[in-house]
Amino acid sequence: MSEYLVIYEKTATGYSAYVPDLPGCISTGPTLEDTRRNMQEAVEGHLSVMREFGDPILQPTTMADRIQIPA
Template identity: 40%
Template sequence: MRFLVVIEKGETSYGAFVPDLPGCIAVGETEEEAVSLIQEAIQFHLEGLQIEGQPIPRPASKSKLIEVAFAA
């Protein structure tokens, strides 16, 4: 399965979350660390849902970059 992961740069770290898996988040000092940790978090999250007998959500989120003309 492939899930959309949003990565945000903060002042001192990077955060990552999965819109299709509420509560599935990770934080790392670098973008690479955040990506590695969110991969682990997704696996853990899906295993937890399976153990609880919950359905595994199908990935549905999409992303698109939007160009905006802006004159400062």
């Protein structure tokens, strides 16, 4: 099993999301929960198409962290 980093961004109409390790794999939704659900389907579909076309599926390498900055 692989874990892919998903970046969520607030938009004027809801949320958008993308996976840095899977270029072109994006999704949107009116709520964060909808976007998460849509992104799960998008990643599964993206990987399925890659397998169908014989594209190599590389292991995820992108990481994220948070830092705190005093106000």
